[in-house]
Amino acid sequence: MSFVTKDLLINFLFILLALFLVQMFYLIKYAKKIHWWKDRYIAVFPILAIIFCLLFPVNGAYVPDDYRMDLRRIPYILGTLYGGWPLGSLLFVFILLLRLLIGGYDVGFLSTLIALPILSIPLFFITKYFLHFSLKNRIIVSTCLSVIGSLLAMLVSIFVLHVTSIPISVWVQFAILDVAGMFVITILWEAIRANLLVLQRLMKAEKLEIVSHLAASISHEVRNPLTASRGFMQMLQEDEKEPAKKRYISIAINELDRAKEIIDDYLLFANSAPERNEKMNISEEIHHVTHIMTPLANMNGVAIDFTFDEEVKFFVMGERRKLQQCLINLFKNSIEAMQNGGTLTVKVTKEGGAVIVDIIDTGCGMTQEQINRLGEPYFTTKEKGTGLGTMVSFSIIHYMKGKVSVSSVKGKETCFSLEFPLCE
The missing domain is CATH 1.10.1760 (Arp2/3 complex 21 kDa subunit ARPC3)
Structure with missing residues (x-):
């Protein structure tokens, strides 16, 4: 040598x-x-x-x-x-x-x-x-x-x-x-x-497994007393004459509703596997979710750009209600990320044996470190968020045998790319 x-x-x-x-x-x-x-x-x-x-x-x-x-x-x-x-x-x-x-x-x-x-x-x-x-x-x-x-x-x-x-x-x-x-x-x-x-x-996965066990074991027991407490507080509010006390009761009811939403997210995460698989046209589901989210988008000055073509049909397997919940969570996150208004663009394309759904917002963007932590319980970039919505969405995509990738430019835009296997 x-x-x-x-x-x-x-x-x-x-x-x-x-x-x-x-x-x-x-x-x-x-x-x-x-x-x-x-x-x-x-x-x-x-x-x-x-x-x-x-x-x-x-x-x-x-x-x-x-x-x-x-x-x-x-x-x-x-x-x-x-x-x-x-x-x-x-x-x-x-x-x-x-x-x-x-x-x-x-x-x-x-x-x-x-x-x-x-x-x-x-x-x-x-x-x-x-x-x-x-x-x-x-x-x-x-x-x-x-x-x-x-x-x-x-x-x-x-x-x-x-x-x-x-x-x-x-x-x-x-x-x-x-x-x-x-x-x-x-x-x-x-x-x-x-x-x-x-x-x-x-x-x-370790974190999500702990959350899943916790959700399955105590969520039902916690939700029931919350529902009962809310009912009695509504009755008190109706009978209360003093405006100050009525306002305090209204705040308490709103906080109970927020706690119930968190419990519901836990329950959905614990049972995010589809109970029954059905064949769905993903463009129709996006079109349906777009109608649901339009009032929230209008309130935040956001325009939703999605062209629904009835001629183009991409079918996927899953549970319709849970897929809609997944899309609603992601749409809501994107809309709330655009605090000064903007455009939420949704694109559906086919690549090989998969359908790709791109959800692109013109919001505040994220750093790579924040992207890496997406899907963890209680990690959120919002001031009043819990991170459970994103966690549930990722779990639903996983059970549908799909993949999710996120790309973002800080201060410019974020793109959630969902990939689902096509069902011919």
Whole structure:
């Protein structure tokens, strides 16, 4: 094994170390429930990998002293693809500054100064769509970018800066290890992301299971005395003559009604599995819910944009009442998110063997951390919410063998995308 291969393998180990630290970061965060550890802190780990790669470059007779050959592009490319353009911009500036600080204004820095911006053009363009690609396509894209980065480094060095002392065999070793390293690191990172996703779902499932048992055991017993208390208070209100006492009784009745709504949500969550499956045209159900929610939308200055086409029929299996309840909850959340008015857009499309329902509002939006916690009991972004409505909706979608994904831009819009299997 040549010195070039050994030095590049050491670089690869430094990148693996940073990846291991990322995994430990997330495991500790979720296991210990350390909420002040933000996801943006993972920017530290690609920065560490870049530092170690630049500090321990290839050493050998074939590589000039003023030129550094290393695998810094791997953490740069992956950090940009998974962290987005803000992290990519930070890494871009950091690489240039650190390279200038370590080696000065030499031929190696000029190579980086020319090749890195050229590589960054397609990289920054792709990063907007990268996380929406399939796993296979993400691996292919990251590997292709590594190939482009290796070729750029070689071509700029040889044909622009005339660095001819490095043999082609060394360039070949570098390109092979750079591309192979990118391929392996991408697969490992995807495995870590999948494990973390499973961990999040397990933690959320534990919470929901506790809530489900609680709902099934005490909800009926609590609702009955609430109903009786409300009835007697109504009788007192009718007989009461003093306006002040009448107003106090009215407030108490309203609070009892709110408590009853919470209990009803618990009951619906505990029994969110469909009692009877029936074939439904999902466009008709959305049209029905739109009519129900129109008065609330008008009160909040919100226009509901949904075009109902009787010719287009997408059938799904489930219980009509519970599907309507799910849509009402999501519509209500979207309308209340638009405090200054706006437009609630509903789209129904078909993709393969599934029907996609997109519910898009022009409200206040959410951060990624808030999106990750959606569906947890008592987590809400509203001042007077409980989070139970969203929890119930997600549970109904799950029992209908559907999927829900949420995308949002803070201060601009939020999109709830519901995917249900088609029933032909």
